[in-house]
Amino acid sequence: MSGTGGREGMSDDADSGDLLHWLDPPVDKDLRFLTVRVWRGDETGAYQEYRVPRRDNQTVLDVLTHIQRHLDPGLAFRFSCRVGMCGSCAMLVNGTSRWTCRTRVDKVLGLGALTLAPLRNFPVIKDLCVDMSEFFDGVQRAEGRFVPKEPGARDFHSIPPGSRRRRRIDEAIECIGCGICHSACESVLANKEFLGPAALNRAWTLVNDDRDGAGRARLLAVAGDAGCQSCHSHQSCAQDCPKHLNPTRSIAGLKRAVAWATLTGRLTK
Amino acid sequence: MTRIRPRLESWLWLVQRAGAVVLLVGVAVHFTTNIMAVRNGLSAEEILGRTAGNMVFLIFYSLFSLAIAGHGAVGLRTLLREATPLPGAAIDGITLAVGILLAVVGCRIAYGFYAVGLPVGGAIAGQ
Numbered sequence: 590m591s592g593t594g595g596r597e598g599m600s601d602d603a604d605s606g607d608l609l610h611w612l613d614p615p616v617d618k619d620l621r622f623l624t625v626r627v628w629r630g631d632e633t634g635a636y637q638e639y640r641v642p643r644r645d646n647q648t649v650l651d652v653l654t655h656i657q658r659h660l661d662p663g664l665a666f667r668f669s670c671r672v673g674m675c676g677s678c679a680m681l682v683n684g685t686s687r688w689t690c691r692t693r694v695d696k697v698l699g700l701g702a703l704t705l706a707p708l709r710n711f712p713v714i715k716d717l718c719v720d721m722s723e724f725f726d727g728v729q730r731a732e733g734r735f736v737p738k739e740p741g742a743r744d745f746h747s748i749p750p751g752s753r754r755r756r757r758i759d760e761a762i763e764c765i766g767c768g769i770c771h772s773a774c775e776s777v778l779a780n781k782e783f784l785g786p787a788a789l790n791r792a793w794t795l796v797n798d799d800r801d802g803a804g805r806a807r808l809l810a811v812a813g814d815a816g817c818q819s820c821h822s823h824q825s826c827a828q829d830c831p832k833h834l835n836p837t838r839s840i841a842g843l844k845r846a847v848a849w850a851t852l853t854g855r856l857t858k
Numbered sequence: 859m860t861r862i863r864p865r866l867e868s869w870l871w872l873v874q875r876a877g878a879v880v881l882l883v884g885v886a887v888h889f890t891t892n893i894m895a896v897r898n899g900l901s902a903e904e905i906l907g908r909t910a911g912n913m914v915f916l917i918f919y920s921l922f923s924l925a926i927a928g929h930g931a932v933g934l935r936t937l938l939r940e941a942t943p944l945p946g947a948a949i950d951g952i953t954l955a956v957g958i959l960l961a962v963v964g965c966r967i968a969y970g971f972y973a974v975g976l977p978v979g980g981a982i983a984g985q
Binding site for chain 1: 863864865867868869871872875936939940941
C-alpha cells in the first residue's frame with residue numbers, strides 16, 4: 590500500500606497536453622517513492638502526477654496496477670498475460686515504446702521519475718489505451734494471413750529446419766503484435782498510409798512459406814507508397830522490438846522480392 | 859496518399875536505386891579524373907583537352923546526368939510527399955518537371971564540353 594494512502598498520492602498538477610513532456614521530470618526526494626506522470630484523457634488530455642512506493646524488482650506494470658488499485662481506479666490501461674506473451678501492455682515509458690510487464694522500473698528510471706504515455710502513431714482512446722484496429726487492419730491489408738497452396742492437402746508438407754527460407758521465417762515469426770515497432774516507426778509518423786513494420790514483417794514470413802499460395806497477391810499488396818518501399822530503414826523498430834526481431838531486415842527482403850517481381854513482370858495478381 | 863499504383867511505385871523505386879548505383883560509380887570516376895586533371899593546374903585548356911570530341915566523356919556524363927535526374931526527382935518526390943501537405947498530383951508534376959530539367963540541362967552541359975572545338979555549320983563551336 591502507498592504510504593500516502595488513498596487519493597492523497599494523486600496530485601492535481603497536470604501539465605499541458607504535450608505527450609513528450611517527459612524531458613523535464615519531477616524528482617521525488619524521498620527515495621521510498623516514485624514520481625509517476627501518467628497521461629490522462631484522449632489526445633487532448635494532460636499528464637497527471639502520482640506518488641507510488643518503490644519496491645524491489647518493481648515493473649512499470651506494477652506501478653500502474655498500484656495507481657489503479659490504490660490511487661485512481663479510473664485509470665485505463667491494458668494488460669493480460671504479465672509475462673511478455675500477449676503484447677497488450679505496450680506504451681511509451683520515458684519516451685520509448687516498451688512492454689511494461691517486462692520493463693523493470695530501476696532500468697528506466699533515469700532522473701528518478703517515470704513518465705507514461707500511450708503509444709505513438711495510434712489514436713488514443715483513453716489514458717494509456719490506444720485504438721489498435723488500424724494496426725491489425727494493416728496486417729490484413731498486407732495479406733498477412735496464410736493461404737494454403739493445396740487447400741485439400743492430407744499430408745504434412747516437409748520444410749527442412751535449416752533451409753534458407755525456413756531460417757528467414759524463424760527470424761521474424763515471434764511477433765506478438767504489441768505495436769511497439771509501429772509506435773517507434775518514423776515512416777509511419779510521416780506517412781499514415783504506411784502499413785508499418787509489424788504488418789510487413791508478417792507478410793515476409795508468408796512470402797517465405799513454401800506452403801503458401803498467395804505470393805503474387807501479397808507482393809502486390811506490400812508494394813507501393815503504403816508498402817515496403819516507404820520504409821527508410823531507420824531501424825527504430827528493430828531497436829525497440831521487445832522480442833528482438835528485426836522488421837527492417839524483413840522489409841529489406843520484401844523490397845528485394847518486389848523489385849525482382851517488378852523486373853520480371855510478375856507484380857500482378 | 860493512397861496505395862493505388864504499386865507497379866508504378868515499384869518502377870520508380872527501382873529507378874531511384876539504379877540511379878544511386880550509377881551515381882556511386884560515376885562520382886568515383888568523376889573525382890578520380892578531376893584529381894588527375896588538376897595535376898598540372900586547373901585550366902580550361904586542361905579540361906577541354908580531355909572532353910572536346912571525346913565520345914566516352916559525352917556518354918559517361920550523359921548517363922551521370924540521367925542518373926542524377928532519376929535519383930533526384932524520385933527522392934524529391936518522396937520528400938515532398940512526407941514533408942508537405944501538397945496533393946499527390948502536384949508533387950508528381952513538380953518532380954517530373956525537376957527530373958526533365960535536370961536531365962536536359964545535364965546532357966546539354968555534357969554535350970557543350972564535348973562539342974567545343976568541333977566544326978559546327980562552318981564555324982568552330984565555342985569560339
